[in-house]
Amino acid sequence: MTNPLPRAFYARSAVEVAPDLLGKVLVREIEGRRLTGRIVEVEAYLGSEDAASHAFRGPTPRNRSMFGPPGHAYVYLIYGMHHCLNIVTGPEGDGQAVLIRALEPLEGIEIMRARRGGVPDRRLTNGPGKLCQALGIDKRLDGHDLCLGETLWLEAGRPPAEPICAGPRVGVRGDDLALNRPWRFYLKGNLFLSPTPHNRLPCQTLP
DNA sequence: CGACAGATTATT
DNA sequence: ATAATCTGTCGT
Numbered sequence: 001m002t003n004p005l006p007r008a009f010y011a012r013s014a015v016e017v018a019p020d021l022l023g024k025v026l027v028r029e030i031e032g033r034r035l036t037g038r039i040v041e042v043e044a045y046l047g048s049e050d051a052a053s054h055a056f057r058g059p060t061p062r063n064r065s066m067f068g069p070p071g072h073a074y075v076y077l078i079y080g081m082h083h084c085l086n087i088v089t090g091p092e093g094d095g096q097a098v099l100i101r102a103l104e105p106l107e108g109i110e111i112m113r114a115r116r117g118g119v120p121d122r123r124l125t126n127g128p129g130k131l132c133q134a135l136g137i138d139k140r141l142d143g144h145d146l147c148l149g150e151t152l153w154l155e156a157g158r159p160p161a162e163p164i165c166a167g168p169r170v171g172v173r174g175d176d177l178a179l180n181r182p183w184r185f186y187l188k189g190n191l192f193l194s195p196t197p198h199n200r201l202p203c204q205t206l207p
Numbered sequence: 208c209g210a211c212a213g214a215t216t217a218t219t
Numbered sequence: 220a221t222a223a224t225c226t227g228t229c230g231t
C-alpha cells in the first residue's frame with residue numbers, strides 16, 4: 001500500500017506549501033523498484049503576480065499543467081536537455097507551483113548511480129535537473145496526478161531536524177520584486193543542496 | 208520568421 | 220567560460 005499526501009496538502013499557496021515540502025519523501029516507482037529521496041531544497045513560484053514564474057504571461061503548451069488542479073506534476077524541459085519537476089499548488093487556474101531543487105537519496109541509490117553515470121553520491125540529486133535524471137522523471141510525467149500513489153507521489157517523512165532557511169531564488173530573471181522575494185527554502189547545512197553560491201550566504205531562519 | 212534568453216549541467 | 224539545443228517571447 002502506498003500513502004500519498006492528500007490533495008488538501010497542495011491546495012494552498014505555493015509559498016506555504018514550499019517550506020512544508022522540506023523533509024517529505026518523493027517516491028518514484030519504476031519497473032517495480034522504489035527510488036526515493038528526502039526533499040531538502042525547493043522554490044515557490046506564483047502565477048500572474050510573479051515575474052519569475054513560467055505562468056506569469058498565462059498558459060502555453062509547455063506550462064498548461066501549472067494551471068490545472070493542485071497535486072499534479074508540472075515537468076518541463078530546460079535548455080533543451082534537462083527536465084525539472086514542479087508540484088502544482090493553489091487554486092486551479094492560478095498557475096502556482098513549487099520547483100523541487102534537491103533531494104537527499106534514500107532508497108534505490110544503486111539505480112540512481114547507474115542513471116547518473118557514476119558521479120559521486122553527493123552529486124546524485126543535488127540539482128533540479130540531476131534529480132530528474134536520477135529518478136527517471138521526464139515529460140511523460142507532466143500532468144501526472146500525485147495523489148494516486150502510482151508511479152510518482154509524495155509521502156510524509158520525519159519532520160526535519162535541521163533549521164529551515166529562506167533566501168532569493170536561483171537563476172531567475174524578472175523585476176526587482178521577483179529577484180528579491182525569499183522563496184527558496186532549504187534545510188540548513190544539508191549535504192545535498194544544489195551547488196549555488198547562496199549556500200554560503202547568511203539566511204533567514206524560519207520559526 | 209529569426210534572434211535570443213532561459214527555474215541547468217558537465218566539461219574546458 | 221562554454222556548449223548542449225528545446226520553448227517562449229519579442230522584434231522585423
